[in-house]
Amino acid sequence: MTNRIAELRKARKISQAELADGVDVTRQTIISLESGRYNASLLLAHKIARYFGLTIEEVFLFEEEETP
């Protein structure tokens, strides 16, 4: 799963700390989400999408795994 958090945040000129404060997580969590090291739960994904005024699908990009 990839996400557009960094892209959306920069486009809106929001700092990582401001986003973290807005969705009640630590700044380190935002850093990990942006770098793809950590995947958000459904609840956090919903909060982040709502923060940007978008749907979850518009922020988080789910990639179907290739089946053999």
Add this chain to the structure above:
Amino acid sequence: MLIKAMLTGGGDYEKSLRQRRWAAVALLAIGLVGFVCYFLLVPDSHLSEHAQGFYLGGASGITAGALVLLVRTQYLMTHPQAQRKAKIKETDERELHITRSAAQIAGALTIFGVVLSLFIVLPLSMEAYYALAGVVFFYTAVFFLSSLWLSKKL
């Protein structure tokens, strides 16, 4: 740490803090009873010096831990800004994920070490062997019981 982990969640952080304060008071009572018993009962008992030291250490540790928890919880309950910071830190899902993963790794490595130790201590001390076997039995029982409970709950 264990009390904080047990009493954080459910979405109501204020309630968690109130429960934590009661837990701190209960722990403080245990520590103080330990102190009273140490000074009133232990001197006339047949406990070895080593056991007496362990008794005093236990009572001191519990009392000190309870006091720290009580003071910190009271501070958080009366300082909204600090409370919000603590809430974010303690309920952050990544932090919780890290704690759970660390506990899993620690549990797995501990049980691995205990099972390995069983083979080492068996020829050396039957008491140590029984103690370690008890730990393995307890771990297995808790694992299956909690799995059963969680499979019904989730």
